[in-house]
Amino acid sequence: MNYREDESTVWGSVVRKLRAAGCVFAEDEARLLIASSRDAAELAERVDRRAAGFPLEHIIGWAEFCGLRIELEPGVFVPRPRTEFLVRQAAALIQPGDVVVDLCCGSGALSAALAASKGQIELHAVDIDPAAARCARRNIHLDKGYVYEGDLFRPLPPQLYNRVNVIVANAPYVPTDAIKRMPTEARIHEARIALDGGTDGLDIHRRIAAEAPLWLVPGGCLLIETGERQAPLAVELFAQSGLLVSWVRSEELDANVVIGIRSL
Template structure:
């Protein structure tokens, strides 16, 4: 929506200057996005101040572009990363229309929404412990008929789902607690710790996801966990300990690593 700007202070060029001074590398692109997202000069000024104060751009404008979709976001909700598109791609390659999909630690629901968009009609479930994230996920999964469960990992899931899940995906937090202070300020200061902190070794939540997976996976189902290249061997071991046959896939361009486990027959 276009509107008359009240002063040169909110012109595209001045917006870009303010953003650049605040350390925004892609200041011109961000200025255009703020202008397109604001519906009133006062709202534009508010958004500019938030962005210059270090709030993630996606939280400021209220959405993130992910896997070809516009994912609704709210302040304080984890921003989906481009690397997680690799998790979607690897999961989609293993699914078919009609697959039961479960997205644990779903955040905004971006991964579940992208999978449903690619696979067509699926039975989609997602869960997150953060009420703000669950509220976002409900908005994003509603077009796909998805159900969002609020609670700790698989605790809120209905028992009727046991043994039926074809694709269990999880971008569980995997940053070691001691490395949280090293994260960029946008993440460290404005995203919920529960979405970032993976415990002392970064594997605390992954360990619980792997332990829960056999309860929910259908025969021939797959568990896919996003992790780091450094942590991939440990993530692999966690899944192998649950009797899964495991492989690691990577995308260097996106710095993305996904560990995939399933009850496959040995060759």
Template sequence: MELGKTILNFANCSYEDFSGNDSFHTIVTRLRTAGCVFAEDEARVLLSAAHTWAELAAMVDQRAAGLPLEHVMGWAEFCGLRIAVDPGVFIPRYRTEFLVHQAAALTQSGAIVVDLCCGSGALGSVLAASLDQIQLHAVDIDPHAVRCAHRNVTAVGGHVYEGDLYEPLPPSLHGRVDILIANAPYVPTDTIRLLPSEARIYEARVALDGGSDGLDIQRRVAAEAPFWLAPGGLLFVETSERQAMQTVEIFAASGLTPQVVRCDELDATVVIGTKVV
């Protein structure tokens, strides 16, 4: 079979024709040939999203060229919510749902929540959507991420700021934050080259690069956290299992009482730091 001719000759078929079984398998073959591991699932998503054959053709081409499916679609599913994700913006990972679940379990109604390094604002948006009347503030240094986060965070009544970590937050939050979540980058600079191409090429480096040992941003987050947290307030960060003990030391050196929680099923590790009352 001449794969390219079969897949790319959309001009001779309607969208209805293209969404038939033969065309479904053709899309699957195209995606699988491009290296998509979950080609059948992705083909179903693309077919369900496209409204015309031209739109479908463009989406298949983008995905086959390597653009992450979430960037092709313009959204990612995270904790049951559809989160807008613009091209270049960090895609929320499935394992990070564990961090959100840990934070949600310890967040009270009316809490002040800050989402640092928010990216698309996925973490804070889920907390705001699932809990009663929290006051949500989200921050990112990347202007592209901030624009994307506005769409998600303001939809749940939150506020978004552009700047470096705590710098753009309102001074009125000093010493009043109950929950601080920071999915800060924790990939060591020298190992970014080992990441899947979807991350290396299509996500902002600032959302991935954690410095020489991967923990530079965590150090900065933890160092200032006690000045922003309320007594008994909590800082949540995601890290790797290998880095967890270093993160614990960072938290302790900043005056926080650390605790490590782990989910083997998701390969997710979270360190929680408590500001001592």
């Protein structure tokens, strides 16, 4: 950057302002804001927005996920590190040539990570939010998969019935009453449709679990990220749909994934 001030002076000033605003990782955020700003005026505007509670990822236009740079628009759900656990669980089950469906794909982070790690798969990603679908189309390159705007399975091609090997979903699972207790940057600046899972946080999970067996091949898998409190009920939902169920957890990432397998 071509600032008149010494770079260390600029960095120190940004760090102090971010710390005063309560940013826990002020030093790291300062580096990203400085590196992504074209001049001092843009940096000052971005620092002010961050101090006001805007998500860093919306300000700089991207988030890091599984080593990839995922492009974002304002309002689009920011991929969390915990969802990398879902990626690892799905990647362990996917074989070359498999048909993979990513429901509630958001920015397409999960799909992009699976495409990068698994290579030749037939990938279909869906989100109901137009802004999220736009981001997903930028993050999932045309040669890597298809992106659809719509409600869960509805926009998928009917020829995928009984052909899908793996369905992954980071569907909304925050109970409606709990949204008001979320951090401001998520509660205010991310689309509510990407957060609100209904009264118990499992409204979307119910719909996915009920319809997934129609799309899965025998032996195909459904993997859904959920909260630790919701996981036992999600296990029941999967079982009610005739799936063979397991629940895996990462203490390090505070992540929970429920896995259902369509019986042979």
